[in-house]
Amino acid sequence: MSITLADLAQLLPVWILVATGLLLLMYEVFANQADRSHYANISVVGFVLALWATYSSLGSGTAYLFGQGATAPLILDGFARAGSLLLLSGGLIATLLSPAYAKNAGHDTGEYYALIVFAVVGMMVMVMAGDLMTFFLGLETMSIAVYALTGLRAGDARSIEAALKYFLMGAFATGFLLFGIAMVYGATGSVALVDLARFLSASDSALSANPILLLGVVLILIGFAFKVAAVPFHMWAPDVYEGAPTPVAGFMAVGVKAAAFLALLRLVMVALGSVEAAPWLPMLRWVSILTILGGNLMALSQSNVKRMLAYSSVSHAGYAMIGIVAAAKGETTAGNAVLFYLTGYTFMTLGAFGVLAFLERKEGGPESERFGAYAGVGFKHPAMGAAMVLFMIALAGMPPTGGFFGKLYLFSAAIRANELPLALVGIAGSLVSVYYYLRVLVHFYMREVPEPGPTPTATRSTQLSLGVALSAALILILGVFPSQWVQVSAKAVASIAAATF
Numbered sequence: 001m002s003i004t005l006a007d008l009a010q011l012l013p014v015w016i017l018v019a020t021g022l023l024l025l026m027y028e029v030f031a032n033q034a035d036r037s038h039y040a041n042i043s044v045v046g047f048v049l050a051l052w053a054t055y056s057s058l059g060s061g062t063a064y065l066f067g068q069g070a071t072a073p074l075i076l077d078g079f080a081r082a083g084s085l086l087l088l089s090g091g092l093i094a095t096l097l098s099p100a101y102a103k104n105a106g107h108d109t110g111e112y113y114a115l116i117v118f119a120v121v122g123m124m125v126m127v128m129a130g131d132l133m134t135f136f137l138g139l140e141t142m143s144i145a146v147y148a149l150t151g152l153r154a155g156d157a158r159s160i161e162a163a164l165k166y167f168l169m170g171a172f173a174t175g176f177l178l179f180g181i182a183m184v185y186g187a188t189g190s191v192a193l194v195d196l197a198r199f200l201s202a203s204d205s206a207l208s209a210n211p212i213l214l215l216g217v218v219l220i221l222i223g224f225a226f227k228v229a230a231v232p233f234h235m236w237a238p239d240v241y242e243g244a245p246t247p248v249a250g251f252m253a254v255g256v257k258a259a260a261f262l263a264l265l266r267l268v269m270v271a272l273g274s275v276e277a278a279p280w281l282p283m284l285r286w287v288s289i290l291t292i293l294g295g296n297l298m299a300l301s302q303s304n305v306k307r308m309l310a311y312s313s314v315s316h317a318g319y320a321m322i323g324i325v326a327a328a329k330g331e332t333t334a335g336n337a338v339l340f341y342l343t344g345y346t347f348m349t350l351g352a353f354g355v356l357a358f359l360e361r362k363e364g365g366p367e368s369e370r371f372g373a374y375a376g377v378g379f380k381h382p383a384m385g386a387a388m389v390l391f392m393i394a395l396a397g398m399p400p401t402g403g404f405f406g407k408l409y410l411f412s413a414a415i416r417a418n419e420l421p422l423a424l425v426g427i428a429g430s431l432v433s434v435y436y437y438l439r440v441l442v443h444f445y446m447r448e449v450p451e452p453g454p455t456p457t458a459t460r461s462t463q464l465s466l467g468v469a470l471s472a473a474l475i476l477i478l479g480v481f482p483s484q485w486v487q488v489s490a491k492a493v494a495s496i497a498a499a500t501f
Helices: 005-010 012-030 039-056 078-097 099-105 110-128 132-150 157-188 193-202 211-227 237-243 246-272 281-300 305-328 334-359 382-395 402-416 420-446 462-480 482-498
Strands: 063-065 074-076
Touching (some): 005 012, 012 110, 039 078, 039 110, 074 078, 074 110, 078 246, 078 334, 078 482, 099 462, 110 132, 110 246, 157 193, 211 246, 211 281, 237 246, 246 334, 246 482, 281 305, 281 420, 305 402, 334 382, 334 402, 334 462, 382 420, 382 462, 462 482
């Protein structure tokens, strides 16, 4: 592996984030107590600069970094750049949602924002990864940062419990993933995605004659399923989302899921899509069905809004998996649909958690997160109430929002890939979800007297309001003018195929 200045220059957005994270840590150490109020501002500047550097390189060609050709550890193509734009936007909004909440919760420190920054660095490496080991390094960089973010509320037993559960389940998933990578390497002699594709496409019997390779691929897919909280590997999600700080829960729901799905999409399109009648397709298909049905049915019975959004996040993993199945069958529009869907999901979910962060009491607790505790807040806080209406109808997949077009493109791709039953399950799940999303709005506007127990109070913050407003604006833009991002997504996904061999 050779390292050149040209390769390093291509990673300018990553270096900007690394420098931002280190600056935050140094600022925490050396600034006096009175000056420790600019963490979020430093993070926002870092994310904006990284976004600018990424956006300005969108039209550039494919760069193979630290290696030769498509076997390079990092592949900076249109897909990686578009995915990085999405992840950086999620990190920026999560940072904007954090200052007032973090101050109330007692963890408004430099390491909080540094961990968000370093988590996004890991996510970007996952999206750029051209081999399985580079992907693993990015995954662990992201995971360790998110584990720490989950447990930052040291005085809250729920936060500590959530961090411990997330760490243990994450370590379990890592075991599956590493064991699968080892098997793939043992069977093929390489961890590069393109080498795996060549091995699988060399012979129709490559899999049937090599059960170790098949088992390795299945274990890798199971590791991915853990990370995206797909049924039956979703057990950690509700407890972790409920116990984590609210902006962190939103960041986990979108950032971790988006990074894992984008990396999975590259794996499927580059390495696994070359296999006709792939034996792992039925597994992906059933995981998608179970995740959609299980996530939606479990969300119906929740009395805690954060747990409801956690199970909602599980169901959305099932919708995205529909696109993965279609992409694995060679449907050319499926990858575009997955990228578009993840974009809309990022903004509507972060916005919803932003509204909850705005309304959360300083002492927190499950009693203040009940549906009944939000009675009448839509009238007390009209702007936030209107934003919550938008986010809920977007999550339900109603027009004119990005959530509607995201599901439309996913289901259309599934139908073109002859996966009509999957599309019908997705439509049924979307219809079920309308009930529990509208339930939030019923309590916001149609319940005058709160149920007994603590009620949320507003945490006013310019940054938080800006984050919610930005999420709402982007959801509307994706719904009213979807064609622009569709074109970007199509070019981004096409760059994967162009860089395969």
